[in-house]
Amino acid sequence: MVVADGLEKTYQRGKERIDVLRGINLSIDEGEFVSLMGPSGSGKTTLLNLIGGLDKPSAGSLHVAGQSLAELSASRLAAWRAANVGFIFQFYNLLGVLNAQRNVELPLLLTKLSRKQRATNAETALAIVGLADRARHKPAELSGGQQQRVAIARALVADPRILVCDEPTGDLDRDTADEILDLLTLLHEEHGKTIVMVTHDPKAAERARRQLTMDKGVLVGVPA
Amino acid sequence: MSAARLVWANLFRKRTRSILTVLSVAIAFLLFALLQAIGAAFDGGVSLQGVDRLIVSPKYSIVDPLPVRQREQILAVDGVEAIVGQNWFGGIYQDRRNFFPKYPVRPRPFFDIYGEFEIEPDVLERFARIRTAAVAGDVLMQRYGWQVGDIIPITADIWPKADGTRLWEFELVGSFTSQDERQPAQLFLFRYEYFTEAVASYGKDQVGWWTLRLDQPDRAAEIASEIDALFENSQTPTRSATEDEFQRQFAKQLGNISLIVRVIMGAVFFTIILLTANTMGQGLRERIPDLAVLKTLGFGDAWVSGIVLLEALLLVLLGAALGMGVAYALQGALAAGLAQIVGVFEITSATIAIGFGLAVAIGLLIGALPARTAHRLTIVEALRRG
Numbered sequence: 001m002v003v004a005d006g007l008e009k010t011y012q013r014g015k016e017r018i019d020v021l022r023g024i025n026l027s028i029d030e031g032e033f034v035s036l037m038g039p040s041g042s043g044k045t046t047l048l049n050l051i052g053g054l055d056k057p058s059a060g061s062l063h064v065a066g067q068s069l070a071e072l073s074a075s076r077l078a079a080w081r082a083a084n085v086g087f088i089f090q091f092y093n094l095l096g097v098l099n100a101q102r103n104v105e106l107p108l109l110l111t112k113l114s115r116k117q118r119a120t121n122a123e124t125a126l127a128i129v130g131l132a133d134r135a136r137h138k139p140a141e142l143s144g145g146q147q148q149r150v151a152i153a154r155a156l157v158a159d160p161r162i163l164v165c166d167e168p169t170g171d172l173d174r175d176t177a178d179e180i181l182d183l184l185t186l187l188h189e190e191h192g193k194t195i196v197m198v199t200h201d202p203k204a205a206e207r208a209r210r211q212l213t214m215d216k217g218v219l220v221g222v223p224a
Numbered sequence: 225m226s227a228a229r230l231v232w233a234n235l236f237r238k239r240t241r242s243i244l245t246v247l248s249v250a251i252a253f254l255l256f257a258l259l260q261a262i263g264a265a266f267d268g269g270v271s272l273q274g275v276d277r278l279i280v281s282p283k284y285s286i287v288d289p290l291p292v293r294q295r296e297q298i299l300a301v302d303g304v305e306a307i308v309g310q311n312w313f314g315g316i317y318q319d320r321r322n323f324f325p326k327y328p329v330r331p332r333p334f335f336d337i338y339g340e341f342e343i344e345p346d347v348l349e350r351f352a353r354i355r356t357a358a359v360a361g362d363v364l365m366q367r368y369g370w371q372v373g374d375i376i377p378i379t380a381d382i383w384p385k386a387d388g389t390r391l392w393e394f395e396l397v398g399s400f401t402s403q404d405e406r407q408p409a410q411l412f413l414f415r416y417e418y419f420t421e422a423v424a425s426y427g428k429d430q431v432g433w434w435t436l437r438l439d440q441p442d443r444a445a446e447i448a449s450e451i452d453a454l455f456e457n458s459q460t461p462t463r464s465a466t467e468d469e470f471q472r473q474f475a476k477q478l479g480n481i482s483l484i485v486r487v488i489m490g491a492v493f494f495t496i497i498l499l500t501a502n503t504m505g506q507g508l509r510e511r512i513p514d515l516a517v518l519k520t521l522g523f524g525d526a527w528v529s530g531i532v533l534l535e536a537l538l539l540v541l542l543g544a545a546l547g548m549g550v551a552y553a554l555q556g557a558l559a560a561g562l563a564q565i566v567g568v569f570e571i572t573s574a575t576i577a578i579g580f581g582l583a584v585a586i587g588l589l590i591g592a593l594p595a596r597t598a599h600r601l602t603i604v605e606a607l608r609r610g
Contacts, residue, residue, distance in 0.1 A: 054520060054603045075524045082522020089607070093517045097233040102225045107521045109227055118225070154521075 001162060001194045002028035002051055006060035009046050020046045022217040023060065030161070033188040033195045035208035042214040044198045045166055051196055052164040053081045065161045082110045086155030090167040092147040094139040100126060100150045101135040107158040125153035129183060145176035152183060156193075163187065165197040169204050181207045227531070234514075235535050237507065242539070245503045249543025250550070252496040253579055256489055257551035258558070260575045263485040276441040277337065279470035280451055281433040283461040286312075289430035290460050292420075297454055298434060303447045305439040308333040309416065309431030315378040315392065317368075317412075324364055326378065326412040328419035331359075337437045340404040341411075347398030355418050358394035361409025365399045372398055376412070385422050392422075433470070493586065501590040504536050508594040515598050516606030529599035536591025537584065544583035548576055 007024035010017055020043045028034050036044040049055040050062055053069050056077075062069050065084045072080055094103045104122040113121065126132050129149040139147050148168060155163055165184065169177035185207055187193045197208060205211050213220040236242050280298065282288035292309065299307050313326040331352040335343050343351075343359065351357045358376060370376065373396065380390040394414050402409035420428050438444055448464035455462045508515075518528050552571050559569040 049604050052520075054607075075526070078519065078522050078524040080522075081520070087520050093513065093520075093607075095233075095514050095517065097237050098225070098230070102229070102233075105225045106230075106518070109225070109230070110522050115226065 001030040001032070001065060002026065002196070003063045004047075004050075004060065005062075007047075007050065007057050007062055008059040009043070009050065009055070010058040020217055021050075021057075024217075024219055026212075026219060028194065028196065030194055031188075031192045032210060033185070033208045034197070034210045034212060035205035036196065036198045036212050036214060037200065037202070037205050038214035038220075043217040044214045047214065048164050048166055048196060048198050051162070052085050052087060053077050079110075082107060082158065084161045086158070086160040086163045088148070088151050088155050088163060088165040088168045090170040092139070092144075092151045092171075094147055094150055094154070096139050099136050099138050100131060100142065100153075103139070103150055104153045104157050106154060111158065121157055122153070125157040126150070128156065129153045143176075144172050145179060148172065148176075148180050149183065152180070152187075156187065160193075162194040162196065165195065165199075167199055167201075168197065169199065169201060177201070177204065231531055231534050231538065234511070234531070235538055237511070241503060241507075245500055245539060246543045246546065248499055249496055249540055249583075250547035252492045253544040253547030253583065254551045255492055255547075256579055256582070257548045257571050257575055258554075259485045259489055260578065261551075261555075261569055261571045263482050275444045275466050276438050277467055278436045278438065278444060278448055278451075278464050279433055279467055280436065280462045280464045281470055283452075283463040286432070288460065289427075289432065290434065290462065292429045292431060294434065294455065294460070294462075298436065298451055301447060301450055301454070303438050303440040303443050304436050304451075306333055306337050306437040308337055308435050309433070310334075310435060311416075311419065311427075311430070311432040312382070313378075313380075313419075314382040315380050317376065317378055322368070324410050324412055326414070328416040329413050330416050331413075334413065335400070337435055340407060341400045341402055341409060343400035344398065347400070350397040351413075351415070354395060354397060355415060356393065356395050357397040358412060358414040359398050359400055360396060360412050362399050362401045363408045363410040364412060367410075370396055372396055378412075383419070383423050383427050386424050388424075435467075493582075497586055497590060500536075500540065500586070501593070504539070504590050504594050507535075508532065508597060512601065512606050515601055516603050519601065519603045520607070525599045525601075528601070529595040532598040533588070533591040533595040536594065537587035540583045540587035540590070541580070544579055548579050552576070 004024050004026040007021055007026070008019070009021040010019050012018070024047060026047075036047065038044045046055070050057055050069070051064055053064065053072075057070055067080060067084075069077065069080070094100075095106070098106070101119070101122050104125050105118050108118040108121060111118075123132065123135065126135055129152050131146060131149050131153065134142060134146060134150075137146075139150070142150065148171075152168075163184075168184070169180050172180060181204055184195060184197070188195050188209075195208070197204070199205050280290070280294075282290055290309075295307055295309065298304055308330055310327045310329055313328060315326050316322070317324070331348060335341060335348060341361075347359060351359050360370060360376075364370065376394045376396055378392045378394065380392055384390045385392070400409055416431075420430075438447060440447070451464050452462050515528050515532075518531075519525070548571070555569070555571050
């Protein structure tokens with residue numbers, strides 16, 4: 001599902017060159033649940049952004065879902081993201097002006113589904129995360145855990161091949177975090193989703209089938 | 225949900241701010257529609273073709289008088305059927321705020337020429353017979369609660385009497401009505417004979433302008449030229465025009481109305497552009513994380529910037545529709561009041577079309593920068609800031 005070969009990411013800040021990723025070699029199979037841990041600034045979110053097609057590598061190659069991302073234009077990359085990736089953020093990133101159902105429906109606006117079909121799919125996704133009865137609530141009317149469930153429903157609704165999660169439990173208490181992790185585990189085990197999750201929480205990382213650790217732009221224990 | 229729903233929801237993200245912005249835009253377009261109608265009335269093209277009434281006024285200034293001896297010369301022109309002289313009397317009834325036009329006229333020619341004003345024969349007979357008689361439009365009768373037989377005192381501000389006093393008293397012998405909705409009967413008319421006898425010497429045997437009725441409307445332009453040619457080399461040259469044009473010229477004595485109108489509109493729209501652009505900019509800054517999320521979900525740069533541009537357009541178009549709608553609704557009431565000054569006051573379909581064109585232009589202008597910012601937004605950077 002994910003194949004990175006000599007992946008590098010460099011930022012230029014004024015005259016200073018910052019090497020965030022320094023030759024990452026990585027392979028993630030379809031249906032795998034992988035966690036990425038490491039200290040702040042180690043490059044884990046940058047790697048996640050590259051896998052999710054939010055950014056482009058500076059060097060090396062990266063294939064995700066069979067597509068070389070470096071070769072795609074901005075508009076093709078956007079279309080690729082819509083078709084292949086579901087995103088889950090630490091702070092949920094729901095649109096406050098829309099209710100839960102409409103937030104979940106958002107990615108479907110880019111598909112050719114009818115309005116009715118979009119609504120049905122959004123209801124199904126909300127049912128999967130256990131929030132069918134909160135469909136008409138706006139984000140501000142939901143708890144943090146409920147908002148994250150809505151975000152997961154939004155990530156799922158277009159049936160992406162890979163879910164990228166950036167500290168999905170970072171803003172939640174232990175019990176709620178466990179509920180969210182249970183949900184991700186369910187999606188992995190029951191629905192066969194490939195999941196790449198960045199986390200600072202060792203307990204969260206334990207849920208993954210494979211734990212990777214990054215430090216100073218390289219994967220620890222994986223030859224560069 | 226549709227994309228339109230998303231635009232609409234975003235537009236009213238901050239409900240109070242958006243409503244206030246729409247209202248301020250609405251006020252700008254209300255002013256636009258009203259001022260445009262006034263400007264158009266002043267700038268309207270003048271065609272003499274087909275008119276059956278002409279106004280012959282002093283060529284250089286409305287305050288220059290015309291001698292009554294012109295009456296016979298004008299009547300002798302082929303195509304002129306009737307003539308009546310009028311003077312701007314001014315005058316104050318009780319208080320300066322009680323403004324209404326007051327004209328000394330010859331009763332029968334006046335009502336003969338102004339066929340839209342209907343007066344009962346016995347009222348006209350009394351008006352023509354009693355030296356100090358006056359008649360008032362039904363609008364004035366109602367406004368001031370006048371009754372037939374009342375003595376109406378008018379204090380002169382332009383035309384004192386020959387004895388030096390300024391109080392003119394008229395016996396109200398009746399009223400008249402108007403059949404023209406755009407020209408309600410709000411004139412106060414009294415006998416020219418009384419005026420010219422009693423007025424101070426500098427006002428005697430003079431009129432402010434002549435109103436003519438033509439029996440050959442298709443020769444109106446030719447007749448106008450012929451009359452003006454008659455007096456071209458006299459001490460009192462004339463300028464013949466339609467009633468609308470005469471009214472416009474009269475109001476233009478106040479200043480360059482069209483220029484004033486355009487300056488006001490320019491100032492209003494400049495302010496509105498600044499205000500709305502500021503609102504849009506503020507709204508965009510608050511929504512950068514939302515826009516980044518949309519891009520993350522796969523909405524392209526063009527899609528996201530399009531949404532931002534559409535919101536700006538919608539904001540201005542809503543205000544424009546509201547403002548011009550209110551102006552259109554007020555049109556009837558305003559037309560009656562302004563008819564005496566600008567003639568035809570009408571919010572035309574052209575004005576509405578120009579208004580919406582302007583709204584689109586302003587919407588694009590104020591939406592362009594936020595849309596560009598949205599287009600260039602980098603997801604990773606925006607999410608980090610959010």
